[in-house]
Amino acid sequence: MIKRNKEKGIEWLFTALAFSSLVFLTGIVIVLVKEALPIFSTVSLPAFLGGESWYPTAEPPEFGIFPLIMASFWVSAGAMLICVPLGVGSALYLHELAGERQRAVLKPVIEVLASVPSIIYGFFGMVILAPFLQDRFNLPIGLCVLSTSIVLGVMATPTVASIAEDALGYVPRSFREASFALGANRWETLTRVIIPAAGSGISTAVILGMSRAIGETMTVLMVAGGAAVVPSSIFDPVRPMTAAIAAEMGEAPVGSDHYHALFAVALALFIVTFAFNIIAELISRRYRLKLGLSR
Amino acid sequence: MKKIMTILLVLGFAAPALAGQKVVVEGSTTLLPIAQKAAEEFMKTEKDADISIRGGGSGVGIASLIDGACDIGDSSRPIKQGELDRAAKRGRKIKAHIVAMDGLSSIVHPSNTVGGLTKEQLKKIYTTRAANWKEFGGPDLKIVVVSRDSAGGTFEAFGELVLNKKNVRPDAIMQASNQGVVSIVARTPGAIGYVGLGYLSASVKAISVNGVMPSRETVLRGKYPVSRPLFMYTAGEPEGMVKKFIEFVKGPEGQKLVEEEGFVSLKK
Numbered sequence: 185m186i187k188r189n190k191e192k193g194i195e196w197l198f199t200a201l202a203f204s205s206l207v208f209l210t211g212i213v214i215v216l217v218k219e220a221l222p223i224f225s226t227v228s229l230p231a232f233l234g235g236e237s238w239y240p241t242a243e244p245p246e247f248g249i250f251p252l253i254m255a256s257f258w259v260s261a262g263a264m265l266i267c268v269p270l271g272v273g274s275a276l277y278l279h280e281l282a283g284e285r286q287r288a289v290l291k292p293v294i295e296v297l298a299s300v301p302s303i304i305y306g307f308f309g310m311v312i313l314a315p316f317l318q319d320r321f322n323l324p325i326g327l328c329v330l331s332t333s334i335v336l337g338v339m340a341t342p343t344v345a346s347i348a349e350d351a352l353g354y355v356p357r358s359f360r361e362a363s364f365a366l367g368a369n370r371w372e373t374l375t376r377v378i379i380p381a382a383g384s385g386i387s388t389a390v391i392l393g394m395s396r397a398i399g400e401t402m403t404v405l406m407v408a409g410g411a412a413v414v415p416s417s418i419f420d421p422v423r424p425m426t427a428a429i430a431a432e433m434g435e436a437p438v439g440s441d442h443y444h445a446l447f448a449v450a451l452a453l454f455i456v457t458f459a460f461n462i463i464a465e466l467i468s469r470r471y472r473l474k475l476g477l478s479r
Numbered sequence: 480m481k482k483i484m485t486i487l488l489v490l491g492f493a494a495p496a497l498a499g500q501k502v503v504v505e506g507s508t509t510l511l512p513i514a515q516k517a518a519e520e521f522m523k524t525e526k527d528a529d530i531s532i533r534g535g536g537s538g539v540g541i542a543s544l545i546d547g548a549c550d551i552g553d554s555s556r557p558i559k560q561g562e563l564d565r566a567a568k569r570g571r572k573i574k575a576h577i578v579a580m581d582g583l584s585s586i587v588h589p590s591n592t593v594g595g596l597t598k599e600q601l602k603k604i605y606t607t608r609a610a611n612w613k614e615f616g617g618p619d620l621k622i623v624v625v626s627r628d629s630a631g632g633t634f635e636a637f638g639e640l641v642l643n644k645k646n647v648r649p650d651a652i653m654q655a656s657n658q659g660v661v662s663i664v665a666r667t668p669g670a671i672g673y674v675g676l677g678y679l680s681a682s683v684k685a686i687s688v689n690g691v692m693p694s695r696e697t698v699l700r701g702k703y704p705v706s707r708p709l710f711m712y713t714a715g716e717p718e719g720m721v722k723k724f725i726e727f728v729k730g731p732e733g734q735k736l737v738e739e740e741g742f743v744s745l746k747k
Contacts, residue, residue, distance in 0.1 A: 239646050241635075251649070315666055324621040324669050327652060410628065410653030421652050431628045431655055435536045 255422035262333025271344025298342035306406035351385020506540015506553030595687030677741010
């Protein structure tokens with residue numbers, strides 16, 4: 185009897201643990217919405233999202249986050265241009281070409297790259313990459329969209345590589361064998377069979393890499409320059425949403441318009457990354473069905 | 480049981496007394512290093528004192544002084560009328576103590592030939608899209624404006640002293656610290672920035688404003704236009720440990736620390 189109770193107890197404990205994430209998520213959403221809503225009595229939603237001036241501490245303050253949204257968009261898009269070829273390329277190499285010994289070295293190395301703290305990437309970007317770009321392209325200043333994209337791209341590469349590699353691994357052996365049996369060579373098998381079969385898994389990898397890039401804070405705070413303008417070229421300094429929140433939250437008086445505006449920025453950011461994750465989940469579900477995997 | 484409760488209660492009340500008299504100082508990050516050093520030194524001699532220092536910014540410091548959440552509110556700007564009104568509503572009379580002077584020095588890259596600007600020119604560079612150093616007698620180089628992030632006291636002081644509360648141009652590079660401004664200006668030939676006098680170093684070039692170079696003397700004599708007093712505010716006349724601490728900061732030992740931290744001490 186006691187043993188039975190103990191078992192029940194443990195079962196309950198694990199159920200509670202499993203649901204705790206849900207509690208946290210709900211809590212975060214509630215707090216974000218509650219703290220963000222008051223700002224919309226000061227500015228309208230279109231003026232907030234589309235306004236081009238972000239002067240939260242001026243008199244009167246202006247809360248237009250369009251430059252911040254565009255900044256996040258451009259640096260993430262730039263990062264994608266770097267991490268997708270690098271990440272997917274590494275995954276393909278690891279899966280198709282690398283021998284056992286290379287894999288044994290490369291896979292852990294890529295994973296270590298993922299565990300480097302973001303402030304180290306930021307420091308690298310600020311002290312080495314930005315001055316280098318500044319000299320190379322004769323820029324007024326090296327802290328800009330380009331330098332931020334490069335650093336974010338490198339940061340997101342291991343995420344993409346590791347998930348894409350897993351996706352390739354899920355393609356059943358039989359697919360490859362069937363393709364060879366039909367007389368296809370390795371290249372044809374790779375491009376016509378393996379990549380399409382793993383395609384949605386690879387898309388998931390790309391989308392998760394993107395949400396990693398768009399949510400990154402410390403690096404963009406250090407490397408992006410912080411100017412709240414809609415960038416007109418990749419050499420302009422920018423102020424992504426995360427950087428604005430991080431730089432300003434500490435000094436915004438609790439309960440002020442500025443404070444609520446920052447929560448609204450956070451809410452916008454949350455909605456974007458949440459949407460990315462849902463899309464990734466939907467795609468990967470479709471992919472499992474397509475392959476007849478019931479993992 | 481009752482006995483235990485009593486003992487606990489007595490202990491509870493006695494503990495703070497044993498730990499000494501608590502003084503909470505909160506506010507300006509500009510004043511933070513001064514307050515911190517001063518508190519350390521002060522507590523070495525005053526064994527009873529228990530001083531805790533928090534940053535948060537000038538506005539936060541004054542707000543929590545009004546709310547009674549701190550004993551001393553540090554501020555790098557004079558208190559505003561609205562804040563005085565709120566304090567009055569709560570029956571508090573705010574008293575100002577100037578503890579040091581701060582000069583905001585405009586800095587450029589050492590290779591820049593411009594040696595000085597007028598306040599009007601500074602304002603023009605910071606608020607309009609003035610693009611080239613040529614316009615100001617310098618090299619043919621794009622101007623890169625570096626500013627402190629909008630939340631700090633230094634940003635506010637610069638805004639009031641130089642920009643007449645006009646907004647900094649949106650394409651200005653924003654840095655979270657004095658150090659950050661110095662390091663960007665030091666490696667960017669076209670950059671201009673502003674920092675506290677104490678952060679001047681050989682890696683950047685200070686320029687004169689209205690023909691006056693920033694220095695201890697010009698700040699103290701009130702000749703240098705971009706300077707400001709740094710305040711410690713108290714609610715009413717300071718008493719006890721609060722009074723002792725403020726007197727320590729304004730006294731010779733405190734003022735020595737002010738100098739060491741790169742600010743301008745009040746006398747000599």
